[in-house]
Amino acid sequence: xxxxxxxxxxxxxxxxxxxxxxxxxxxxxxxxxxxxxxxxxxxxxxxxxxxxxxxxxxxxxxxxxxxxxxxxxxxxxxxxxxxxxxxxxxxxxxxxxxxxxxxxxxxxxxxx
Amino acid sequence: xxxxxxxxxxxxxxxxxxxxxxxxxxxxxxxxxxxxxxxxxxxxxxxxxxxxxxxxxxxxxxxxxxxxxxxxxxxxxxxxxxxxxxxxxxxxxxxxxxxxxxxxxxxxxx
Numbered sequence: 220x221x222x223x224x225x226x227x228x229x230x231x232x233x234x235x236x237x238x239x240x241x242x243x244x245x246x247x248x249x250x251x252x253x254x255x256x257x258x259x260x261x262x263x264x265x266x267x268x269x270x271x272x273x274x275x276x277x278x279x280x281x282x283x284x285x286x287x288x289x290x291x292x293x294x295x296x297x298x299x300x301x302x303x304x305x306x307x308x309x310x311x312x313x314x315x316x317x318x319x320x321x322x323x324x325x326x327x328x329x330x331x
Numbered sequence: 332x333x334x335x336x337x338x339x340x341x342x343x344x345x346x347x348x349x350x351x352x353x354x355x356x357x358x359x360x361x362x363x364x365x366x367x368x369x370x371x372x373x374x375x376x377x378x379x380x381x382x383x384x385x386x387x388x389x390x391x392x393x394x395x396x397x398x399x400x401x402x403x404x405x406x407x408x409x410x411x412x413x414x415x416x417x418x419x420x421x422x423x424x425x426x427x428x429x430x431x432x433x434x435x436x437x438x439x440x441x
Contacts (some may be wrong), residue, residue, distance in 0.1 A: 262434035319374075
């Protein structure tokens with residue numbers, strides 16, 4: 220059974236700092252991995268999608284990496300801003316178009 | 332281009348009642364999935380609909396049922412509501428791969 224874990228559960232950093240959020244999964248037979256952002260009480264906004272054949276994806280200040288063999292993904296946020304404050308969720312796709320298995324999220328707070 | 336639309340946004344129900352939540356997928360998407368998110372937790376997969384059939388189901392009791400219509404929109408029905416059903420219910424649509432989520436329906440059972 221696939222399990223997804225995110226560490227840390229919460230993180231507080233000063234504005235401008237570079238940071239890394241971690242995601243690990245127990246079964247390396249994944250189809251893809253997706254990072255989402257969730258603001259309090261809101262839905263999920265997709266940030267980056269990495270296919271199982273890819274090693275990383277970049278969008279603006281965000282970079283996500285994937286290492287299937289070790290069961291790990293990281294989300295790197297450069298030059299953090301207060302507007303980046305939110306919960307970040309990673310989710311593993313078990314097959315094409317199939318269900319997503321989520322971690323519990325990392326709650327990020329960026330202080331001005 | 333409209334994204335995923337869910338209705339209602341908030342709902343309060345009494346234990347034992349039944350509830351129906353609705354979802355309109357993103358234009359061009361043919362697959363709809365439903366997730367339950369309890370406070371402070373990651374979303375949990377309920378089920379997925381494709382071509383009006385339930386294609387995949389998570390570990391949820393039969394009280395949770397769904398439907399997909401020919402226009403790809405979907406409903407989630409929950410019978411005999413329990414206090415533990417209180418959560419944010421998220422709908423996601425997709426075409427082959429990559430998901431777009433709606434803003435969710437906040438269900439409170441009292």
